[in-house]
Amino acid sequence: MTVVEERPAPAAAPPPKPAHRLWALLRNSWRQLTSMRTALVLLFLLAVAAIPGSVFPQHAVDEQRVTEYYQAHPSLAPWLERLGGFEVYGSPWFASIYLLLFTSLIGCVVPRLRDHVRALRQSVPDAPKRFDRLPLSSPDFASGETPAEAAARVAGVLRRRRFRTKVREHDDGSFSVSAEKGYLKEAGNLLFHFALLAVLIGVGFGHWYGWHGNRILVAGADQGFCDSLAQYDDSTLGPRVDAADLPDFCLKLTDFRASYETTGQPKMFAATVAVTEGDGPAKTRTFTVNKPLRLHGAGVHLIGHGYAVSLRYTDRYGVSQTKVVPFLPIDGMFTSEGVAQFPDVNIDPKTDKRDPTLQVGFEGRYLPTVGTDGSATSAYPAENSPALFLTAYRGDLGLDVGTPGSVYALDQGQIATGDLKNVSGARPHELKIGDSWTLDDGTKLEFLGTRPYATLSIRYDPTQTLVLAGAALGLCGLMLSLAGKRRRVWFRALPASPEASGGTLLTAGGLPRTDYPGFADEFTQLVKAAEEGTP
Template sequence: MRAFWRWLTSMRTALLLLFLLAVAAIPGSLLPQRNLAPERVNQYLRDHPDLGPWLDRLWMFAVYSSPWFSAIYLLLFASLIGCLVPRLSQHLRALKAVPPDAPKRLDRLPQHADGLHHDGDPAAAAGAVAALLRKRRWRVAVREHPDGVTVAAEKGYVKETGNLLFHFSLLALLIGVAAGSWYGWEANRIVVAGPDYGFCDSIPQYDETALGARVGPEDLPPFCLQLDDFSVDYLDNGQPLDFAAKVTYTEGLNGAARQATIAVNDPLRLDGASVYLFGHGYAPIVRYTDRYGVSQTTVAAFLVDDDFLTSHGLAAFPDANVDPTGATPRADRAQTAFSCVYLPTVPDDVSLARSAHPAERNPALMCSAYQGDLGLDVGRAQSVYELDRRQLDSGALRQVGTETKLSSGQSWTLPDGSTMTFVGTRQWAALSVRQDPGKTTVLIGAVALLTGLLTSLTGRRRRVWARVVPDADGRSLISLGGLPRTEQASFAAEFAQLVSQLEENHGAPVRPAADVDDPGVHPGDARVRR
């Protein structure tokens, strides 16, 4: 167990587990996930009857809640904690410890200088060196010895501080992501403008939902919201300038109605959720009067096809052509639907079938009529924006009217005498309701991670020692030595600058007697060896 713990808490194992976590997340990006798109999972299982069940047994459609993904995640947590806590304790002890004493031979260090002198006694000279080092933000310790005084200084612990901050921030990121995955949720809804198309915060009223592993339908906060108006400002070239969705909402069971405006990057903040705006489009209003004179009106949100809001959708009337007197039995083959394309601004060349501008400058609805069995009662899911292709292929649904262009207010009479009228349009807005309890932790962790990384890369550990001994003429001789704890080219210049400042503060250095005959060395020059 001790050997396993050593292996688990090593930095190499932490990096390996982090890599495995990234690899394990790949199936969650390539395959549909049951908590996000259950209908796509069911379709995949139908399309791959042999491979699909095996992938399902391996939790490939629920990757992030699978036992093997959770095991990697928990092992990574344990590895990081077991690796970082001892390093943090060791770093705190190092911060409190005094710098080690000077070695006996300073001339063996990568940087050293001797021959500097001070007019005072060794204690005063050591105090002057220590004061200079403290002024340059070095940690300093002065020690007295029988033969003189030593000064020990060190700097650069911020490198290890940044390293620990980086790894603790990574741990915070993992905690934030886990909290968001367990207790966060997200739901999307297309809301048509008008008081009769609002919604409340419940699972059946959303178009898409993705609940966290620890979130149930009863955990959603109670609120209701309706879209009052949606406005967009466009340039002449069709580029949007600003979006604004005016909404009315209530919080709680008996909350008062309030009004707010939702814009891009300016969501509506509610207690327990935030409402974001991420799309908009048009919902044509279509009125259909069947062969018995019964009128029905639908407001169908159309899907946007391009930047100029060319949209397509379906206006379906499954209860049309039913004799209100009951004298004629109901026929499913009399169900009616209109497959349409909406152009906010009809171009000069109508054959392009693309809008010339996203604003409604010359709107038109181009539709084809179909009658028969829409396939709504067969028990399988189908799109509300397109006709069921299987009904068309089987002949249960047939086209009864060719594509016709309608302006607002115009009507179209079908061969059976029924009529379809393009009444106008309403705006719709795509809203995303989200709650992510880990986002603050993730944000703080990301900022701290970058800070720790930059600090770790720029910090430099190094040490400097000085040995001060009395001279024969009553002054003090100073020898300096420097040792970088990591390879760094700038330490030589920093050490030379320190020696130069000592020379400026304490006068010209004295050349050692052993160096009198050195060529190029003159009395008054300091010996600086590298």
């Protein structure tokens, strides 16, 4: 009778500790984040996330357009505001993608840089035993040199062709020559990714510590501009910039020159300004579209120009006011539209009180050159035959309620409600320079002339040089990465048999490390150069 001894069942393996599971989760998540595939996905997401910034108006670019969007889409705009649609590049979700991409690139590039440096410091691997298993190999060919001399000569041929070489002696008396080329491919790849990191760093710090503002500067000593936040038409300061950090300078537009082709295409724009920096003397500087004015702590860029209309209005009590109003171009021939508002007129001298229903506004077009076809557009951008076409409105301009509005158009809501009425008739009134226009209540408007104005973009970007250098290095790295071809070549020098009257037998093999269609021709040339002893 056979006795079967019962053995206890093996104890189950203890479950992994929570700390180990957490560590494994963190390690796998880090590997996934720092993979090249994840970096490409994040780069694509960053491009997609930037699309709303060009579709919807942004607070930092044009506050007026955001207000208009609220008026046009009263139900959608609040939801977009909550989602950061009007401040895309400063929203948490955009910053999250930006930071994840930055982290992914660092985690991806730094280990590759370490491996690349290690590969550069290591010697080229020794020749394999069988060259016939390589993609390319050559038949044996004889040389009258000793194996050592043949190996040294072949190594010299390869070095002159910029191969990294290593000559090794073996126990059987043979010599092998190992050569490798194409390290610039990986170096270019790494350079491209480090340049991308530099661009990301530059954009980030430039957003934090940079600022910009736009200003329409009309020519004339009475139209000066100093670098203070209140004097900009619109401005944006970085999160780490305060209004007190703006540089101290003042500008006055003393001259503006523009020339055009016969077709109306612009040839040259040049603005001349009187610049005062700090307590220093005024200096005359001229700058153009492609040559900005460089000041300490700021750059002044010329981005446009136009004509400012000078108007003098005399109210019913004989009090005159003069305003110089920029009219904005709406086409390439500088057909310009604008508005002149006179809210502080018709004040009763007896009571010193203003009647808000007697405010006056003029809206219309300025044509630098009136065409012969009778159209309401200019025929040429220069002032060859200028004319001003205005429509007069009287009533409440809507400026006293404190609601933001455009300074280049009348409040259409006031016109729609009848608080602002057309008092000039159905057709705009035409004025030449020097003409006057008497309205129905005896008040008078005079067209005194025009002045040129320049649209200036004043900005400071502390990391502009870093971004430019990163872009240039990234382009160089991309070219090296695409042009570089990694490949290895080996030669073996064996002592010939005594029957062959001494000498050396040479054989070669080649291995392309990357896709390189021209490697077969290069290998054939290397073998031929080694056989003939030519460089």
